[in-house]
Amino acid sequence: MSDLLITGASPLGGATTDLLVRDGVIAALGPDAATDARADVERLAADGLVLLPGLVDLHTHLREPGREDAETVRTGSAAAAAGGFTAVLAMANTSPVTDTAEAAERVLDLGVAAGHCDVQPIGSVTKSLEGAELAELGLMHRSRARVHVFSDDGRCVHDARVMRRALEYVRAFDGVISQHSQDPALAGPSACCHEGELSGRLGLTGWPAVAESSIIARDAELALHTGSRVHVAHVSTAEGVEAVRWAKRRGARVTAEVTPHHLVLTTDLLSGYDPVYKVNPPLRPAEDVEALRAALADGTIDAVATDHAPHARHDKEHAFPDAAFGMLGLETAFSVVHDVMVTSGRIDLATLAERMSHAPARIAGLADHGRAIEVGAPANLVLVDTSARVTVDPSASQSLSRNTPFAGHTLTGSVRTTILRGRVTATDGEVIN
Numbered sequence: 001m002s003d004l005l006i007t008g009a010s011p012l013g014g015a016t017t018d019l020l021v022r023d024g025v026i027a028a029l030g031p032d033a034a035t036d037a038r039a040d041v042e043r044l045a046a047d048g049l050v051l052l053p054g055l056v057d058l059h060t061h062l063r064e065p066g067r068e069d070a071e072t073v074r075t076g077s078a079a080a081a082a083g084g085f086t087a088v089l090a091m092a093n094t095s096p097v098t099d100t101a102e103a104a105e106r107v108l109d110l111g112v113a114a115g116h117c118d119v120q121p122i123g124s125v126t127k128s129l130e131g132a133e134l135a136e137l138g139l140m141h142r143s144r145a146r147v148h149v150f151s152d153d154g155r156c157v158h159d160a161r162v163m164r165r166a167l168e169y170v171r172a173f174d175g176v177i178s179q180h181s182q183d184p185a186l187a188g189p190s191a192c193c194h195e196g197e198l199s200g201r202l203g204l205t206g207w208p209a210v211a212e213s214s215i216i217a218r219d220a221e222l223a224l225h226t227g228s229r230v231h232v233a234h235v236s237t238a239e240g241v242e243a244v245r246w247a248k249r250r251g252a253r254v255t256a257e258v259t260p261h262h263l264v265l266t267t268d269l270l271s272g273y274d275p276v277y278k279v280n281p282p283l284r285p286a287e288d289v290e291a292l293r294a295a296l297a298d299g300t301i302d303a304v305a306t307d308h309a310p311h312a313r314h315d316k317e318h319a320f321p322d323a324a325f326g327m328l329g330l331e332t333a334f335s336v337v338h339d340v341m342v343t344s345g346r347i348d349l350a351t352l353a354e355r356m357s358h359a360p361a362r363i364a365g366l367a368d369h370g371r372a373i374e375v376g377a378p379a380n381l382v383l384v385d386t387s388a389r390v391t392v393d394p395s396a397s398q399s400l401s402r403n404t405p406f407a408g409h410t411l412t413g414s415v416r417t418t419i420l421r422g423r424v425t426a427t428d429g430e431v432i433n
């Protein structure tokens with residue numbers, strides 16, 4: 001593998017510099033970086049571009065095995081690379097579920113074979129996501145896949161006794177349970193939107209905010225009781241944010257993520273019954289969106305995670321109550337977050353890097369990702385153009401699915417080039433293999 005020399009880039013938006021990568025690792029940084037380069041060095045001119053650590057997604061649905069018509073590990077990880085990600089955590093709600101060491105190793109191997117980014121499997125908490133018997137947590141952790149994060153995402157681990165046992169179990173290896181915080185008893189099987197004035201008018205059953213906040217509070221108590229780590233997936237309400245804030249104040253080992261879509265889209269979009277806006281947890285009112293932005297800025301919410309949830313047309317294009325839940329997220333995440341949080345002045349680029357790279361890598365225990373940009377660190381990087389205006393075009397997506405809610409949105413900030421261990425994996429939305 002030849003050396004890679006990146007010239008004129010601005011790390012985290014600071015002073016420009018050159019950067020030399022050798023054998024997948026940052027070998028030199030600074031105005032003299034080029035002097036050490038070998039003759040066959042590959043050059044990448046990055047004038048005007050910002051260099052960030054490669055993005056890390058704590059919450060991606062890749063659909064393989066089972067629903068390869070919606071996404072595969074290959075297509076989903078290609079979308080990730082196009083979106084600036086160098087690592088994604090693959091959710092366990094596939095068919096069959098990732099609830100054994102073999103299943104986790106298979107997802108890992110599919111990711112390596114695709115080569116677009118690191119694919120780290122998440123194991124389920126319970127067998128077949130049934131909420132009753134614990135899955136093979138220890139075996140998954142000790143397998144080649146080194147599973148660290150466990151989740152029944154798509155469903156809430158609602159039985160407190162099961163959640164307690166899972167937390168006790170993963171404490172031995174400092175594992176973490178990522179919880180889809182939603183009390184099924186407070187929502188019911190037909191819920192499909194935010195419970196409020198609009199759901200009544202639309203004649204749809206809603207989830208109340210308390211279905212989210214009450215599970216977060218309960219899990220914080222269990223985290224304190226067991227000394228284990230809980231990660232709150234896709235927090236979506238102001239009440240949920242308050243529960244996370246309270247949990248952290250009490251010293252519970254609780255972290256939280258927010259999706260890009262919950263940072264910008266609101267429940268009133270549902271008035272046209274377009275299923276592209278159907279997602280779980282649902283889009284919420286503007287007050288909740290504002291609370292999520294504030295919490296992401298002040299660190300109550302640790303990370304952005306996409307909850308990339310591809311669905312085939314024949315599952316999504318139905319009457320609203322019958323359509324599948326979920327939205328694409330990997331290719332638009334950076335632009336959405338940059339536009340709503342950085343362009344608006346609410347956070348700086350270093351904080352964006354913290355929320356989209358450093359923190360998710362730390363939470364997931366990924367040692368090679370989310371590192372500071374310094375000599376000796378693996379060259380997992382992304383170059384972004386912070387002033388480019390991009391209009392989202394679903395037909396250009398690397399995903400097999402097309403269910404993006406951002407079609408036609410114009411956003412400031414775009415991903416230019418993604419670099420995995422010194423190798424360019426994507427440029428301007430196209431993957432390179």
Ligand SMILES: NC(=O)N[C@@H](CC(=O)O)C(=O)O
Nearest residue numbers: 061153154279280309325326
């Ligand atoms: N987010 C969604 O609306 N759907 C997810 C499941 C989930 O994240 O709960 C999916 O698997 O499609």
Ligand SMILES: [Zn+2]
Nearest residue numbers: 153154180280
């Ligand atoms: Zn979920």
Ligand SMILES: [Zn+2]
Nearest residue numbers: 091153154307
């Ligand atoms: Zn999910």
